[in-house]
Amino acid sequence: MARKINFDAPVTEPAEAHEIAPQRARPLLGLERAIKQSGALGAISHSLGGISEKVKRAEEIEQKLIEGQVIVDLDPALVDNSFVPDRMEATEEQNAAFRELIRQHGQNVPILVRPKPGGTERYEVAFGHRRLRAARELGIKVRAVVRSLTDEQLVIAQGQENSGRTDLTFIERARFAARLEDRKFSREIIMASLNVDKAALSRLIAIATRVPVAVIDAIGPAPSFGRVRWQELTDLLDQEANRARALEIVKAPTFNALDTDKRFEALAVGLRKKTLRARAENWAAKDGTHAAKVSRVGKRLTLTFDDRVAPKFGDFVREKLQTLYDEFKAGDPPA
Numbered sequence: 542m543a544r545k546i547n548f549d550a551p552v553t554e555p556a557e558a559h560e561i562a563p564q565r566a567r568p569l570l571g572l573e574r575a576i577k578q579s580g581a582l583g584a585i586s587h588s589l590g591g592i593s594e595k596v597k598r599a600e601e602i603e604q605k606l607i608e609g610q611v612i613v614d615l616d617p618a619l620v621d622n623s624f625v626p627d628r629m630e631a632t633e634e635q636n637a638a639f640r641e642l643i644r645q646h647g648q649n650v651p652i653l654v655r656p657k658p659g660g661t662e663r664y665e666v667a668f669g670h671r672r673l674r675a676a677r678e679l680g681i682k683v684r685a686v687v688r689s690l691t692d693e694q695l696v697i698a699q700g701q702e703n704s705g706r707t708d709l710t711f712i713e714r715a716r717f718a719a720r721l722e723d724r725k726f727s728r729e730i731i732m733a734s735l736n737v738d739k740a741a742l743s744r745l746i747a748i749a750t751r752v753p754v755a756v757i758d759a760i761g762p763a764p765s766f767g768r769v770r771w772q773e774l775t776d777l778l779d780q781e782a783n784r785a786r787a788l789e790i791v792k793a794p795t796f797n798a799l800d801t802d803k804r805f806e807a808l809a810v811g812l813r814k815k816t817l818r819a820r821a822e823n824w825a826a827k828d829g830t831h832a833a834k835v836s837r838v839g840k841r842l843t844l845t846f847d848d849r850v851a852p853k854f855g856d857f858v859r860e861k862l863q864t865l866y867d868e869f870k871a872g873d874p875p876a
Contacts, residue, residue, distance in 0.1 A: 612651045614682035617673055620654055620664045623699055624692070625724065627709065627717040628670060629762045632800075636674065643675040648684050653698060655690040667695045668702040693730050696721060700734030710762040711771060712749070718742060719749035744768060751775050753784060759791035760808065761801035774805070777812040781841065787812060826851075 652669025666673055667690060669683075676683035690698065700717065709717075714735060721731045732742050748771050749757070756778070778784055790796055790811045796804060823831040832851040836843045846855030 610686040610688065612684055612686055615654070615664065615685050615687075617677040617681075617683045619662070620652075620666055620673055620683065620685070621657060622670060622673075623666055623695065625696055625699070625717065625720050627699060628713055629710075629716075629758075636678075639671055640675045640678055643672065644679055648672055648676065651684040651686050653702075654685045654687055655695060656687065665695070667698040693726065696726065697730065697734045700731075701736060710764045711767045712757060712760075713762055715745040715749035715771070716757065718745040722746055744772075748772060748775050752778060753788065756787050756791055756808070759796070760804045763801050763805040765802045766805050770805070770809075774809055774812075777809065780812075783812050 650669075650672075652672050653667040654664040654669075655667060657663040657665045664685070664687065669685070673683055718731055718735055721734065722728075728739065728742060732739065735742065735745070737745065748768070752771070752775055778787055787808060790808055791804070796807060799807060822835050824833045824835050826832050830851055832846070832854050834845040834847075836845070844858070846858070848855065
C-alpha cells in the first residue's frame with residue numbers, strides 16, 4: 542500500500558484501523574479541519590468502482606482542499622501552468638467540448654493556485670488546468686482559491702486530485718512520476734502524489750524511462766491502454782533495432798493522421814511484424830538436409846546448428862571459421 546501523505550495534522554484513528562502503519566505528520570496544506578483516513582484523501586488509494594465514483598472522489602478532494610477558503614476571480618493571463626506537466630495535449634474536439642460546457646454552465650468548482658515563487662505577482666495552478674485553459678480561451682475570469690504551497694505540497698495536490706479522475710491515462714501518470722523523480726522529489730512524495738505503492742511506482746517510472754520520449758509524444762495519452770499493454774510495447778522496443786524502427790514508424794505522415802489509441806496499436810503491430818520477419822530460416826543442403834538455421838536482426842546474422850539433424854556439423858564449421866575468414870578477407874569484400 543502506498544504511504545499516504547495527508548494535507549492535515551495527524552488525527553486519532555479508530556481501533557480497527559490498526560492495520561495501517563503509523564505515519565509521520567506532514568501538515569502539507571495546513572487545513573484547519575481534520576481529514577480522517579476514511580475521508581476522501583485516505584480512501585483515494587482504495588479500488589474505485591466506476592467513472593461516476595472516480596469523479597465524485599476527485600470532487601471530494603477538491604472540496605477538502607478549498608473548503609473554508611476565499612474564492613477570488615483571477616485574470617487567467619496571470620496564472621501559469623504547473624512546473625511539472627501531468628497531461629498530454631488534448632484534441633481540439635475535447636478542448637472545444639469542455640470549453641462549451643464552461644460557457645453554458647459556468648465554472649462550478651474553483652481551481653487551486655499558489656502565488657508563484659519569486660514575487661512576480663503571478664500565480665501557478667495546482668489543479669484545474671483544463672478549467673484554466675477554458676477560461677483563457679473564453680476570455681473570462683477564472684474562479685480560484687489562492688494558497689501558499691511549497692513545491693511538494695503543489696505536486697501532491699496536483700497528483701491526488703488527478704488520481705480520482707479517469708482522464709489521466711497510464712502513460713500520463715508514468716511520465717508525471719518520472720518528471721517528479723527527475724526534479725529530485727523523494728519516492729515518498731511521488732507515491733503520495735499518485736497514491737501508489739513502491740512497486741507500482743517503480744513500474745511507472747521504468748516504463749516512462751525505457752520508452753523513448755519521442756515515441757511517447759508521438760503516440761499521445763492512449764487512454765485505452767494500461768500498464769500491461771505499455772509493458773508489452775516496452776518489451777518490443779527492447780528488442781534489437783526496434784527502437785530505430787519505432788522512430789521511423791512514428792515519423793510517417795500516415796501514423797500522425799491516426800487518433801492516439803490507433804497510433805499505439807499501429808506501432809505495436811509494426812514492431813511485431815519486424816520481429817516476425819527476423820525469425821530463423823532453414824538452410825537446406827543439396828541432399829535435402831536442413832543442416833542449419835539462419836536469422837538476421839538488424840546488422841546481426843546468426844547461424845544455428847542442430848546436432849539431431851546434422852551431428853557435429855556445427856563443430857565442423859566452427860573449426861573452419863579461421864579458414865573461411867581468411868578466404869573472406871582475401872576476396873577483398875566491399876566495405
